[in-house]
Amino acid sequence: MTQHSVVGVSAPRIDAYDKVTGRAVYVGDMKFPHMLQGKVLRSPYAHALVKRIDTSKALALPGVRCVLTSKDVPDIPFTLCGHPLPFDTPLDARIFATHVRYVGDPVAAVAAETREIAEKALGLIEVEYEELPFYLTPQEALAEGAMEIHEGSGNLCGETDLAFGDVDQALKDADYVVEDEYDSPIVTHAQIEPHVSIVIPDPKDGRLTVYASTQCPSIMRERLAYILGLDRRKIHLIKMTVGGGFGGKQEPVYEQINCVLAQACGCPVMLELTREENLACTRTRHTTHYKIRTGVNKDGTIVAREIDIEQNTGAYASHGHNVFFNQFGQFDSLYPCPNMRVRGRTVYTNILIAAAMRGYGIPQYCIANESHLDHVAQVIGMDPLTLRQKNLYQLGQERKYAPPHSVGSCGLPQVIEEGRRRIGYDEFRKAPPQDEGPIKYGIGVALSSYNSCVYSHSVELSAARILVQDDASATLFLGCTEIGQGADTAMAQIAAETLGIPLDWVTVKEGDTDLCPFDAGAYASRQTYVTGNAVKQAALKCKAQMLDRAAKLLERPAAELDTRLGKVIDKATGEEIGDLRKVAEDMVYHLTEGNTCCHEVGYIPTTNALNYAATFAIVGVDTETGQYEVKKLVTCMDCGTLINPQAAMGQLTGGTIMCFGFGTMEQILIDPKTGRVHNDTLLDYKIPTFADLPPIDAHFIETVEPSSAYGNKSLGEPPNVTPAAAIHNAVCNALGIQIPSNPLTPERVYLAIAENKKKQGGV
Amino acid sequence: MYSVSELYIPQTLGEALAYLSEHPDTRPLAGGTDVLVQMRAKRLEDVRLMSLEKLPELTGIRCREDGVVEIGALTTFTQLAASETVAQRAPMLRTAALAMGGPQIQNRATIGGNVCNGATSADSAPGLFALDAVLVLQSAAGERRVPITEFYSGPGRVKRDPKELLLHIELPAAAPRHGDCYLKFSTRKAMDLALIGCAAACEIGEDGAVSKAAIALGVAAPTPIRASEAEAFLTGRKPGLEDLEEAGRLALQSASPRSSWRASKEYREQLIRTLAKRAFRAAYESAGGVL
Structure with missing residues (x-):
């Protein structure tokens, strides 16, 4: 194995100092002049139609700046799934529901001068509901005569039947057939930082700056523009320090509501969930029912596997059936078997929304x-x-x-x-x-x-731009997202190793869609695998440019040179023969050949x-x-x-x-x-x-x-x-x-x- | 989120009692670990609070000459756990103090607040019940002494007159051969409420026979309770393993656990049987009894 200088070394996380000293800035820490506070009015019923909403009393409360319901906002169906385009789950959600499908479904929102006023205003909104029968389990939702939670769905959000080999024969021939059923619970991410955003509208062109706690700035920008019916250039997404994601902050959760509040008020609005809302009204892992049959011979050879997976996705699809596909993707990478049948059903019910959660x-x-x-x-x-x-x-x-x-x-x-x-x-x-x-x-x-990563199921592009400065230090511009998992440090280590500079010469700028290239984001355990390749390739281009300059300075062929920890070295002997800072300086300030050194590479994995x-x-x-x-x-x-x-x-x-x-x-x-x-x-x-x-x-x-x-x-x-x-x-x-x-x-x-x-x- | 109509901070006990007489709707505020939770959940709104933080009469742990231990109502669970006086008289109260919440909550929460909040799950309650602790309350009209076993009147309700303050809690003097034990059963080892809490206290004679048996249970009924059938059965015996099993079964007779989404009746009953048996055994052995 090649001996590395930076990669493989336990460097302190580059975000650690700020986090443990309280200097790291989370969205909830930020204040802007005239910033309002948003609150969401939620359905108290698991399944109901909104017959009438009267917001007049809430609007009359001093300090309330706006009260919005479905009739005030774009009526564009969208998916709550946080995947890159194209959409791969049903477009079944709206900003505010008129047909509420779980306890907590947003029906209106308020922006007011203080959180207390906003909360009081929620109590003044009069809503008349017509209650509908509700279903908490797939069994209930798929029972004959059950009402459709989403029209035309039959309460099925996705269904797959696949078979390989001859399962029935193999089960017949097997020495034993063992059958089990299993139920997994609803669990939730319980991030220490609740979902929070600040949206600042620009009065001159309506552009929205969105400060978010998100795992996927690029996707969030695309999706908010879609939901709001805006051109994407109208959204500037800035990811701040994230206090935990675990899959729950992959898609817009309440950011779209905050956007319409800010648009309506024309000033900054913060929307921060309470702990109770974060636990009961955001996202969960799918509670899933399994039926598993295995045909096995006396010697332990598994000859047939049959798996039936029934996922409860709750009120909206969000990631829905994709979560089934991820499970199916692992069937033959651990216990391969020539005969296999798998059936997956993802079912709508009237519980909170299941989506992406660590492990998918x-x-x-x-x-x-x-x-x-x-x-x-x-x-x-x-x-x-x-x-x-x-x-x-x-x-x-x-x-x-x-x-x-x-x-x-x-x-x-x-x-x-x-x-x-x-x-x-x-x-x-x-x-x-x-x-x-x-x-x-x-x-x-x-x-x-x-x-x-999710290759080849969906889009896997990650890009990295590296700017080598006039002192051979490097600035990394990434769409890759630090959400507490250590991505910034890993990317900085890969860049430093490849460029041949010390780790503390690298600065990472990530999560700002005006500055940073596209990256699908922090999910599917993909960042170091996919973005890591983009960083390495961009760094190799920068390094090649530096070595060209070094070759001229040192009057040696570039092929004989390498870099290590800020020095130019003889590739063959490892001997230090130059200072990389001098090379970078010459690269920029040379009277006739001066140039900047900045390269961007987009990378898509092939396996x-x-x-x-x-x-x-x-x-x-x-x-x-x-x-x-x-x-x-x-x-x-x-x-x-x-x-x-x-x-x-x-x-x-x-x-x-x-x-x-x-x-x-x-x-x-x-x-x-x-x-x-x-x-x-x-x-x-x-x-x-x-x-x-x-x-x-x-x-x-x-x-x-x-x-x-x-x-x-x-x-x-x-x-x-x-x-x-x-x-x-x-x-x-x-x-x-x-x-x-x-x-x-x-x-x-x-x-x-x-x-x-x-x-x-x-x- | 926290709606307070008034916050009064008396500087002396006299001021505090006068204020309570005038405003019997006042909610005394000690550590706030229950009151603030109730306010956040809007079970308390527009509340009139009186902070007890400046009242030295409610603090401190003392062992009197007659062997009675007085624990000031404002004693925090951290202080309770650190007190050698408490540890000598009733080590189970130290166990209970450390089983309650987590370090931050133990630093704030007080034993007086824990009792006056009236929760059947209060970690201090089973131990105080088993010890036959006496509460000393005071109002502008005078002092009143109430055995803790007569203080609770229902879930979240106690017989504190709105004009009274709990000053301190008295633990009777210990007998020569005594032992105790508190077992808290909860899903988590910290930051959790008891599914069942069980305290046992025991005094034995020189022959090893039980001269006094006390078993108290939290969350086994709407209020903390004593398991008197089991106590009567054990009193006078030199218990063996079978007797302990029987005591566990009898403890259930005093209890009326309920099914809730936190735990089923069937499971709570099993916990009562098991904890009563185990707690008494530990108390008996720590008193010097040999099974």
Whole structure:
């Protein structure tokens, strides 16, 4: 492996100092002269028609500047999905609803001098609703005679049936057929920074400057212009420091409402959600019902797989059926099988909107499928890890079901072996710990594969512009988005490494659509994989120009020269022979040959690298209360070569914590009588505290991915996939039962134990 | 978001009691960790607040010569957890203090506020119930002493006269061989409310027989309760494992847990059985009892 100077080094994050000292500026910190505060009036009903709205009392309240309803704003149907053009989900949303489809659907908005006045004004808006029957589950929404939530949809937002090979025959021929059902919960991003925006209209031409907390400035600009019926040049999007996205800030969520408020008032408006709104009225992970059948032979060979996926997308499509496609994309990259049938249905209901969330379908698919595999192993009497290893994807194996990407690197066998060793898998299996009173011990494993972008499903363009200054320092202009994951630092490291300058010579400017080139944005774990290539290629062009200049200065052929940490070096010997700052100075200030050095490259990937991970867990379960303790949690991951090992470990640890919450305690609970969210506070929507976390042993196995800038692969989402499934399997292993849903709250575990006891007593 | 009609900050106890007499609609404000939450949720609006921050009579933890421990109403959970006096008399109160909320909330929240808020989930309540703590209240008309077991009247309701302030809480002097234990069961280990809280206190004779048994439960009924059937069963016994199981079952007889979206009745009942058994066992053993 080539020895690098900047890449592969644990440099401090370039945004860390500002964040930990409170200097970083978030949208909610900003103040502008005459800035108003916006508030949204929401439907109290899960499904209803707005028959009449009277805003006159609200408008008469001193301090109120405008009150808007559907009749005041463009009536352009749009999709709440945050993907680049072309639209790939139904255009089923409006700025304000007249047909409200979930508790929280916006029906009006107010801008006022203070938030208190705006809030008071909401209470003065009179709305008459005609209540309609509402449906909270796909089962209810697809029942015969159910009313259509979106006209003409039949309450189906997307449907797919695919089969490969001869599934029926293979199931007939298999030694065993194992079948399971599984339900995953509604969970939400719970970003520490709620959704917030400031919109400033320019009175001379109506151009809107939008300060946003977004993962995708380029997409947000395009989509806001579309929703508002404006030319795109009328939107200037500026992304500020983002306090967490996790997929929830991929698309416009309330920014469009803030735009119409600012347009109507002609002055800056801030619209910031409360914690309660952020939990109950933004975006979630799809709650999904799985039916899985596996045909397996005695020797552990899986001969047929049949998977039925039913996603509840809530009131609007947003990312909708795309989340199914992402799950389907992983079917043959981990456990390929010649005979396979998959059916996916994405269903409209009257709950809050499911959309993109870290892992995009894969965490729920992983926990359903990995718990099913444990059941398969139990039925055929095989060790669960052995069963998996018998059916693993092998490097070089042809992929049939997903878009046929070649796989350039696969550390799957190594992550399994390393995890197995670290947890002491074989020792546990050979001699499981004795019960201690009511405490029983169990071990579990879960594996995953994960894409590094969305190629070839949708547009994947990322661009980078690098301006090398007259002192060889560099300014990076990126559409790539720092949302807390460390993208700015990774891009700066790639630029510094490629240019041959120290990291602190690089400045990153990103997220301003007037200054920065297009980038699809921070989702699909794609930034370092895709934008990293754009940065490297732009840097190579800048470097070539500098070396040309250096060749003239040093009177050596450019081909014999290289750069490292701000010096010109002899390529062959590594000897320092010049100062890159002098080269850059000469490049700019030369009397006749002076020139600037600025290059922009747009990059589209031509394949889709795969991240592989294995998590192992050991738990002790208190069978009298259902409470359990995760004694050991080991994750080993192949995300290619690490750009910044310490930042990478932050991602792996953070994702593990998020997934721990998904597996063990997080769930949005909805009142079946009203459709309202019960738990819209962080007391009752339980994200784990540090006191709850198990000891986490996270470890990387480095491979070299040939299709990326420096051997790297996806890292943003994959850590949020396997931990929940491994813990789930460990608890089930301890108890010798299946639990077909998560989160594994102590109550759920205890009730499963009690039910199992009843069943056994009844036999 | 926080709608306050008036905020009064008395400088002396006399001023405070006079103000309460004049304005019985006043909501005393101690740490604010309940009051502000209720205001944000609009369960309290246009509220008249009286801050207790300047009243030294309500602070401090003292052990009197007669062995009675007085805990000032404004004692924060951080102070409660740090107090050696409390730890010696009733270590379970330290456990309860550290089980409540998180460090920030423990720094603000007070034991008096926790009790007067009237929540059945209050972490301090089961321990104070099990110890037969006495509340000392004062109004302009004079002082009143109420056993905590008679103080709660319903969910979120206590028998504090609107003109009264809780001054301090008295813990009776300890018997020679005593032990206690508080077990909080919640989904999270911090920043959470109890699904069931259970405190047990125990005094034993030299022979190891239980001379006094107390088991108190939070969230097992609309108010904190004592499990008197279980207590009666245990009193006078040298309990064995079977007896503890039976005590757990009997504890359920005093309880009336409900199903809510936070937890089912069936599960809360199992928690009551299990926690009562485990808490009493721990209390008995810490009193020197051997099973």
